[in-house]
Amino acid sequence: MIALVDEAASSKAPIAKLADKVAGVFVPVVMTIAAVTAVVWLIATGGDITRALTAGVAVLVISCPCALGLATPVAIMVGTGKGAENGILIKSAQALETLHAIRTIVLDKTGTVTQGKPRVTDIQTVDGVTAEELLCVAASLEKPSEHPLAEAIVAEAEGRNIPLVPAEGFLAVHGKGVRADLQGSAFLAGNRAMMEEEGVALGGYQAAADALAEDGKTPLYFAQDGRLMGVIAVADTVKPTSAAAIAAFRDLGIDVVLLTGDNKRTADAIGRELGVSTVIAEVLPQDKERVVAGLQAEGKKVAMVGDGINDAPALARADVGLAIGAGTDVAIESADIVLMKSDLMDAVTAVELSKATIRNVKENLFWAFCYNSIGIPLAAGVFFPILGWQLSPMFGAAAMSLSSVSVVTNALRLKLFKPRHTAPAIPAAPAPAQPEAAKSSPKNEKGVSHMEKKIMIEGMMCQHCVAHVTKALTGLPGESATVDLEGKCATVSGPATDEALKKAVEEAGYQVVSIE
Structure with a gap:
């Protein structure tokens, strides 16, 4: 993550390339202005070389393009760093600029505006088929699938201790569903389009499925040998901050x-x-x-x-x-x-940070151009005939330094950035009764309780890491795990030894600090 932040900070945004082009033209133009200034003063003063050189050097000193060069990269560096502080990893300066x-x-x-953890909400069966039979078929069909809806159905069946049947000839049809053979019969699982393609009559269950869909649930049809068995509805909870984010x-x-x-x-x-x-x-x-x-x-x-x-x-x-x-x-x-x-x-x-960063860059560039537009004529002595003002090289050097300091200081103001839109505070929902009971007194197949263990883990940076660690720990036979990103720890329960737990975490790419 640190390497990516460094890479983003060192990359150039398109607006920075514009500043580089201006700086490339700026240097020869300034040298020309300095030479012309010296010649004009030499002629105007009747050959006073000292005053001519003083004016020419003052132009060169005051017009150092440092402010132009610093205007963009410092703001980009602070912006990407501020993003990392807020849990936003920006991979390139171009992305930061374009986002505004x-x-x-x-x-x-799924998984973006919703939790990505759907659960079964409704089971409707045809006459002669029980809910347990439908769940057995559904979970057996969906077991080989990695789709979140499939995982929800399998979890529901396992939660009811319904035994599954091995599926043969499993085939996933993208955007429609799956098909497989169970104990010699052909089964289908999927949406209405798949059922219609296969000639499965939906009857009155089509209206029932439509009603479930109107409630934000996803209805899935299941059929055996071309005959409908029933409908299972799965729903995914909307994330608490999604509505506020969309309004923002x-x-x-x-x-x-x-x-x-x-x-x-x-x-x-x-x-x-x-x-x-x-x-x-x-x-x-x-x-x-x-x-x-x-x-x-x-x-x-x-x-x-x-x-x-x-x-x-x-x-x-x-x-x-x-x-x-x-x-x-x-x-x-x-x-x-x-x-x-x-x-x-x-x-x-991220959008607000991008807007703030680009606004800061434009402020820096505006200051750099204004400074040079005023400073160069002043150093060249343009105002001398009218106001009697002429800048010495010493004051020109001080002004040049202050211009660079001003640009850097303005860029550092981004460290004070705070999002304008924030999600309202949402009270934590109480844990569901069944998982909580399972967590407090987990048991193995023989009904023996296991002691909870707390594993302190180093290296977890985001929810992606949490998913990796959870998968590694729950992959151990009979093991359950709850991973806490903020606490940098995992609470586990099951028959696994400390050595097995440590090995599982380390193979996932993380370091075990201690097991309590």
Whole structure:
């Protein structure tokens, strides 16, 4: 992370390249002005070489282009550092500059505006099929899938201690669902489009699914040998700060677009809850980039916020890509900015920081140009015939130094930056009863309680690290884990030995300080 911050601080923004071009022309022009000044004074004073040289040297001394050279890089350095302090990793100066001009921001739904941890809310079955039977089939079908909705169904079945059946011939159909064979029968799991393609009659369950979608839930259909078995609805909770962040974007004059592969009714319900007027739903993973490109074709500067592998092309295509810190490695690699706290409000802060930084750069450049516009004529003696003013080289050197100090001091004001838009304080929700009970008295298969252990871990920087550590620890047989980023620790419970716990964390790329 430190290396990326250093790289961003040392990279050049487009506005810095403009300053470099001006500085490249500035030096020969100033040398010419100094020579002309010396010649004019030599003629005007009847050959007084001392006064002529004094005027020429004063021009050279006062017009040092240091202020021009410092105007941009110091502000960029402070801006990227301030971003890191706020949990915003800015990979390049160009991204920091471009972000201030963004007029449209595209938000992925799952994991960006929602928690990315969906849960089963409703189970509706056809006659002759019980909820447990449907869950068994659904979880067995979805077990090989890595989709968040699939994980929610599997978790629900495991929570009810429903045994699963091995799936054969598993096939994921992008944007539609999955198919597999269970004990000799062909099963389907997916959205309405998949069922219609396979000729599965939905009957009255289509209206029931539409009603679930209107409530912001995602209905999934399940069928056996071409016959509908039932519908399972899965819902993902909206992040507490998402609505405030979207309102802040509107206040900044930025249009918000919600982009999702979910069905239109569910997406529209989430959009209404968040106050988003433009919702693009039922988008296949490979089409997200096309949506961003289409907005750019309309002449808009577009930012994209996402977290998944299927968001990576869109993140790369956008003028500025912002990745959620708890997202996939591919998404983080494709993005220009990483929101390490996985909070959409940090995207608002990034925009405000970009605007503040570019405003600071423009102030510095304005000061540098004004200083030279006044200082050079004063040193050349332009005002001498009228006011009798002529600057000595000594005062010119002092003025030059003060101009550079002024630019640096103004840039350092960015360290006082505070976001204008902040999310309202949200009280912590009480933990669900079942997980809390499981946490307080975890048991293995034989009903034996395990003692909780606290592992102090060094090296965790963001929610992405939390996900890595959690996956490593829960991958141990019978082990449960809760990872605390702020506390730099993990609370675990299970049969694993200290050596096994330490090995799991270290293999994930982190250092174990102690196990208590």
